[in-house]
Amino acid sequence: MSSKEKSRERSSRKATGIRQRIWNSSGRVLFCLLLGTLWETGDGQIRYSVPEEKEKGSFVGDLAKDLGLEPRELSERRVRIVSRGKAQYFSLNSESGHLSINEKIDREELCGQITQCLLTIEILVESPVKLFAAEIEILDINDNIPSFQEQDTVLEISEVTAPGTRFFLPDARDPDVGRNSLQSYSLSNNQHFSLEVKTKAGGKKYAEMILEKPLDREVKAVHTLTLTATDGGDPARSGTTLIHVKVLDANDNAPIFDRTLYQGKVREDIPRGSPVVRVKAMDKDEGSNSLVTYSLVKLSDKDSDLFVMDPQTGEIKIEGNLDFEAMESYELEIQAKDNGGLSTLSKVLLEVVDVNDNAPEITVTSLFSPLSEESPPGTVIALLNVHDRDSGDNGKVTLSIQENLPFRLTKSLGNYYSLVSEDVLDREVKCCYNITIRAQDGGLPPLSSSQSLELILLDENDNPPFFPQKSYVTYLMENNPVGTSIFAVKAADPDWKENAQITYSVSERPGQEPPLSSYVSINSETGVLYALRSFDYEQFRELQLQVTARDGGTPALSSNVSVTLLVVDKNDNAPEILYPSLPTDGSTGVELAPRSAERGFLVTKVVAVDADSGQNAWLSYRLLKATEPGLFSVGLHTGEIRTARGFLDKDALKQSLVIVVKDNGEPPLSATVTVTVAVADSIPEILADLGSLSTPVNPESSLTLYLVVAVVAVSCLFLAFIIVLLALRLRRWRAARLLESSSGYLGGVPASHFVGIDGVRAFLQTYSHEVSLTTDSRKSQLLFPKSSHTSVILDSPCPESKEVPVILDASKNNELDESLFQNTLVDSSLRNLHL
Structure with missing residues (x-):
């Protein structure tokens, strides 16, 4: 046998083994595919047929039409072919909807000897999810020549072999199926042998050579015959092998197996070298002709790697790894041969038992x-295929x-x-x-x-921005610089990217004046509020505004928060003295105190206010400077000026007191006022005292003396006029009886009952007069500042009662409230009125 013939025989055996494995595995694959076709076939099955060996791109069928879809719907509904295998034999044109060949198909490689080669493809429609199945039948063409595994076969036949003895000839292999497969054998013409073609249980044909005429080794020792295998294709194709019959001498009994078929089961995880079956054959000959040797015949390359047979014992062992998923059973042919060349065949059927050695x-x-977070329950997330x-x-x-x-x-x-x-x-x-x-x-x-x-x-924009608090209160010190950062509001949005990008703005109420934009501004990105003006607590104390946080989604979502801005007071206002009022010409007001006043006598009261608030407006009064230290005291919180002791003869007539009013701010601010107190029981006494203190007038001061006398005279005239005017008013108020009784005691009333200096001021200022008294050695002024009110201090019989001020409004022609005045006179039990 030539090397070329041996190579062809090995190739034929390899192809036969591959086809056998494909046959066994394809049965299971087709079974699953046939079950899958029930998914969407219903009454109409999608099925195509195409010959093997077609070029890539060859048309198979109009899949879009058979699915009931328009070609444009293929891309819109994401129609595609899914396959669990590595090879993709078909492709779908998404524009035309045609199914075409993606890879050249070899039916023999794919299906082996299976008569009907079907490929099932799964068509997935993703929108909505739908699955279809289509079958493509691969039609066989006569592209394979029947071939023998060996180009030369040697048969040794004893010359005593009886006619009618049959000899097994090598089988030809044709991967094609149907009529294209092996159909017949023929033997070249000869005198001794004939050929009989038989069919196996699986439909496969094989040939047996029959000895028709006894052989005579002495006539011819070797017979060379040609065995031809022919298929049924059009045109028919054939292959040949040479049969060399070597005639042996005198061994007329062939070995005989004790069984015609040996069967066994073996687990697929059986270790290498393990025996699986043992066969036994007997030969009736004696001597060397009875010695039998065993061998495996007609094995494929793969099977030859899996099994080995001991030629002496007939034991078959495992040499490779069995795999149930690759092959479920093995059919082995064994031969028993004696030394004379006689042999007989038997079969061994091994069934592989499945072991759980494959994970799903x-x-x-x-x-x-x-996937969108708004997808409803029941949305398909993934489509899975599971296989074991x-x-x-x-x-x-x-x-x-x-x-x-x-x-x-x-x-x-x-x-x-x-x-x-x-x-x-x-x-x-x-x-x-x-x-x-x-x-x-x-x-x-x-x-x-x-x-x-x-x-x-x-992410979907399904969450509006939210503030950690429902409202905010922030504080700002007054007199702030323009552009000062006031407060930062911060909102959060659990959404993502632009849906969580927040911008801030201040909401304006319709018709709001002045607009909030003139007070504050907000950074749209950071939410920081800035002051656009300097705030004054005394003018503006609180600002209510609403901040809106809006995200960047479509549509945008927003939320609001209320922000209250409270202006904090700063000690920026000094105390303002209301009484005694400070004149504009620099003169000092005069208060009158009777010389007979005792300790604790209320001389006057300093009244001051502070425009600030809180502790910045808490005022305290202190005596900063006095003509006679220790003579007067000032109430720390009331501002009342009282005598600290009784007056002495040595005490000066004019007492100047410097009162300082200080607030409680940090740093504290203050204001001062000078109060002049005239110590005398009446105005005439003041004037007399001032005159007695004067010295002889020298020629240079004579003019001053004349002026003083003139002023005193004019003052007396005005004083008399005021008394007459008061008497007339009191008569009109039906108090004539009270006035007559009072006028009888004008000279004997104690000095503590007097009309305050403010009353004198009010009447004198009605006529816009001032009185200035001047001496050579001491200069003092009795100032009557302009005022529209007159204060009358009325005496009370209760020494502990406070003075009751009665306001006489000169702007109303000095018409007093008659009832108020009468009640005041009655309740106070007035006895005298002194000026």
Whole structure:
């Protein structure tokens, strides 16, 4: 046998083994595919046929039309072909909807000896999710020549072999099927042998050579015959092999097996070198002709690597690794041969027992991520395909996912599962999910595998900005610089990206004057409020405004918060003295105190106010400077000037008191006022005292003396006029009797009962007169500042009662409230009125 013929025989054996494996595995694949076609076929099955070996791009069928879709819908609904295998034999044109060949198909490589070669493809429509199945039948063409594994076969036949003895000839292999497969054998013409073609149980034909005429080694020792195998194609194709018959001498008994068929079962995980079966053959000859050797015949290359037979013992052992998923059973042919060349054949059928050695396989067919958080419950998130190569319980798969996830698995069609949402999704609660899908088979022990999916949720603008507080109160010190940062409001938005980008603004109320924009402004990005003017607490103490936070979503969402701005007082106002009022010409007011006043006598009261508030407006009064220290005291908080002791003869007639009024601010501010107190029982006494203190007038001061006398005279006239005027008024108020009794005691009333100097001022200022008294050695002024009111201090019989001021309004022609005045006279039991 030539090397070329041996190579062809090895190739034929290899092809035969491949076809046998494809036949066994394709049966299971086609069974699953046929079940899958029930998914969407209904009454109409999508089925095409195409010859093998077609070029890439060859037309198979109009899939869009058969699915009832327009070509434009293929891309819109994301129609595509899904396949679990690595080879993609078909492709779908999304524009025309035609199904075409994507890779040249070899039917023999794909289906082996299966008569009807069907490929099932799965068509996935993603919107909405729908699954279809289509069958494509691969038609066989006569592209293979029948071939023998060996180009030369040697048969040793004893010359005593009886006619009618049959000899097995080598089988030819033709990968084609149907009429294109092997159909007949023929033997070249000869005198001794004939050929009989038989059919095996599987429909495969084989040839047996029959000895028709006894052989005579002495006539011819070797017979060379040509065996031809022919297929049924059009045109027919054939292959040949040479049969060399070597005639042996005198061994007329062939070995005989004790069984015609040996059967056994073997686990697929059996260790190498383990025996699986032992055969036995007997030969009736004696001597060397009875010695039998065993061998495996007609093995493919793959089978020859799996099994080995001991030629002496007939024991068959495992040399490789069995795989139930690749081959479920093996049919081996064994030969027993004696030394004379006689042989006989038998068969060994080994059934491989499945072991749970394959974990389930999870294939993610489609994953719809990212997904909108507003997707309703029941939305398909992923489409999964689960497959286990094992069989029986070992191939039954259950799927599960982690607990506490808002998802569930539902079975779809065939081995397909859908992962769907079970609850409403919220990106603000959880923005992404790592979902682990676990598949476990039913074997013992069970095997499992897992597949992780990442689901990302797309944000929707479903959350408005929110402020941590319902309202804010902030404080700002008055006299702030323009542009001062007042306060920062901060809102949060649990959304993402532009949906969480917040801008701030101040809301204006319709018709608000002046507008808030003239007071404050806000940074739209940071929410910081700035003052646009300097605030004065004394004019403006509180500002109510509303800040709006708006996100960048579509449509935008917003929320409001109330902000109250309180202006904080600053000690920026000094105390203002209301009484005694400060004249504009620099003169000092005069207060009258009777010389007979005792300790604690109320001389006057300094009244001051402070425009500030709080402790900045708390005022305290102190005596800063006095003509006679220790003679007067000032109430710390009341401002009342009282005598600290009785007057002495040595005390000066004119007492000047400097009163300081100070607030409680930081730093404190103050104001001062000078109060002049004239110590005398009456105005004439004041004038007399001032005259007695004067010295002889020298020629240079004579003019001053004349002026003083003139002023005193004029003052007396005015004083008399005031007394007459008061008498007339009192008569009109029906108090004539009281006035007559009072006029009788004008000279004897005590000095403590007097009309205050303010009353004198009011009458004198009505006529706009001033009296100035001047001496040579001491100069003093008795000032009557302009005023529209007259204060009359009325005496009370109760020594502890305070003076009751009665206001006489000169602007109303000195018409007093008659009832008020009468009541005052009666309640006070007035006896005298002194000026």
